[in-house]
Amino acid sequence: MLYAFYIASAVAVISTLGVITGRHAVHALLYFIISLLAVAMIFLLFGAHFAAALEVIIYAGAIMVLFVFVMMMLNPGPRSVRKERHRLSPGTWACPAVLALILTAELIFLLASGTVGFHDGTAVTPREVGMALFGPYLLGVELVSILLLAGLVGAYHLAWRLGVSRADGAGEGRQS
């Protein structure tokens, strides 16, 4: 089980690397989907079956699809690929890389000092999760539903406005 964990983690990290260094937007998205699937695997190893299912269905299945739709709407072509390559010059990523490395070092240092314990794969069943959601965390669930409503309304409104102004501009689309 430990080796499965290591393999899944490696896949997740490498594919995430591929996301942040990708030139083509769709490629980056696909890498991310792979990363999500690897993380779902880790969830399974830790006995969080419900979380793993949700990860795949909602995160990889809904959110990423939304990303893909918008990406297709924006229609990145070979020109955008060249632009991305041009934008990722060494001067751009030197400082953030340094910061990220320092952050990594600090996190690992903090997390690795002291033992927390071992997990042997005992599952926390969806039943328990459901009982918790509709028990102590009921208020949170309701708030989340309102949040989703707000997101829905906001997205609808923004899109409608966009449609109106596009019509005013006589549909002159500006290529990126």
Next chain:
Amino acid sequence: MNGIPVEQGLIVAGLLFVLGVAGVLIRRNVLFILLSLEIMLNASGLAFVVAGARWLQPDGQVMFVFILAVAAAEVALGLALILWMYHWYGTLDGDRACSMRG
């Protein structure tokens, strides 16, 4: 050797989070920045689930559900805004969306 060390799970979450941070800092294309934000959210969700599993409590997964909902709402609105930005500035370059003088 009867299980996965929980710290290592957390370390993986940390690594993914840092990669997300690096992505936000490095990329100029707002789409990629949004994507990196998703990476960060995902990583924090992983951390929650691992922690909850350690104590064999459902609270970790409950938090993960909430994070998922937040991520969904945020992505929806964020993409709408990105479309607006594309309509307004004609480019997806984040640095171009700056009207400060000085």
Next chain:
Amino acid sequence: MFELIWLIPLLPFAGFAVLALAGSRLSRGVVSVIGTGSVGLSAALAVATFAGFSISPPPGNAYVLPLWRWVTVGGFSPQVSLCLDALSAVMVLAVTVVSFFILLYSSEHMAREEGFSRFFACMDLFVGSMLTLVLADNLLVLYLGWEGVGLCSYLLIGFRYEDSANVRAANKAFIVTRIGDTALAIGLILLFIQLDTLSIREILVQAPQRWSPDSGVAVWAALLILGGAVGKSAQLPLQVWLPDAMAGPTPVSALIHAATMVAAGVYLVARTHVLFTLAPSVGGLVAVVGAVTLLMAAASALAQSDVKRVLAWSTISQIGYMFLALGVGAWSAAIFHFMTHAFFKALLFLSAGVVIAALGEERDMGRMGGLRRDLPAAFWTFLIGASSLSALPLVTAGFYSKDLILFMAWTSGTGGPWLWAAGIAGSFLTGLYAFRMVFLIFFGERRTAPAERPGRAVTIPLVVLAFFSLVSGFLQMPAALAPVTIFSDFLSRSLPPLRGVPVSFTTEVILFLDAMIMPVLGIAAAWWLYLRRPGLPERWAGTAAGSALRRFWHSGWGFDGLYGAVFVRPFTSFARLNRDDAVDLIYGGLAWYSAGLSSLLTRTQSGRLRRYAIGIVAGVVIALGLVIWFKESP
């Protein structure tokens, strides 16, 4: 009778007040009546007071009129009071009579100027201040009058202020006399600290009691008072302002810079004579200053071509004679010479003014000539004035006063043959330059034609002053001639009598003859150089040595250049260096610094998303670092 002496300075002040407030609305006739009349009334009162004083003098030979107490602060409570004694009676009489005639002259001479009422207002203010100075019983009141005459001198030199050269001359006069005024002020402070009083009579009584002769404090007190006198009377080393002060109108030069203000220094020293007898070294310095100045100024007068500048240098020279007399302890002789000098110098200036105005403001003697038939009044009065100046023997007043000074220079206890020799040489030079003026202006061929003739308001003062220039000398005659000592007897009521080492009769006769011969020699030399051989002086001035000497004397022995290099230029270059105000730079620096910091801080608000994100991440890194840091130490 004497209770009215407060009216004597008040009448001119009242005239000033009326003219200053309402003068521009009054007609010229009214203005001149107010201006001249106030001084005229003052003069009449002065004559009456003088007559009363000489016939029945008040007890103690001095009448003190306390007016009011100025302030009482701590131990300092000066009294504003006036004192009439023999010295101030003579001064008041001379000042008011001469001022009256000069104001009468200027009512016609200045008739075409704008600022006519301003002129008379300033002149009245001046006469009032001078009378305050002379009648003062308290050194503070004297200083008030001192400052007042300095102010009026500045106002009147720069009377035609549209021309910046006049303004510069006025500034120069004021600043140079200010140096003297400061010395006088410090001297006053010293006297007050040492003697606790500023009343003149008190000081003259207390000082010999409390100070020993030639002690430090006596020397310093006398020296500081001498400093003030030197500034106002234009002696070495502060004589540089008087020739430039000729930029003012002619009546101003006549009144202020010849007859009255420049004699204020002489009056001051005579008033405080006890301090000078208490410090004989300073007395000797006074005599030396007088002797050197009179020679230097006479040489400079010889090289000038502007007639008013010749007269200015001549004034400096004659006041040098007065200082010489003061230095050797012949106080009454100095006052006698002051009186005769007031008459003939005012006369010279006024008649020169007639010539200048008639030739259309032409002052260069090289462009005058042959005017004796065109301007007869001016010619005769100028001739009388020049003769009195040169001390033409026996008929002019100047002869008697100058001879007295020379006699006292030889015979007084602190005098000596060198001082006498300087005086004699000076009288030769005086005759030379005085008659140089006469011959250049009134003889020879005419170069500029006169445009107008003077009227009555101008001629009357000229005649009266000419009369006094001839007659006033008969008040005091040398012993070799006739034992007439009216003047010194009168003044000996207030000043120490003229006492000299007795000399033999032959010495007296020789001194007398020398005093007679030298002026005549000077006049003869002038006649020969300027009338018989007119080309000779130009040929001498044409040689290299001659022209250098001429330039040197013309510039007043280079004092202007010296002061300019030593004082004026360093000061102005430092002022230019500090043009941006070093202290201001500190405050400017603060503003500049904070602006710089602000612009640095502005860079953090760049509006770029990734910059802000980097900021957040950096903050997180630092926070975690702190956690690790503090986690280390258990």
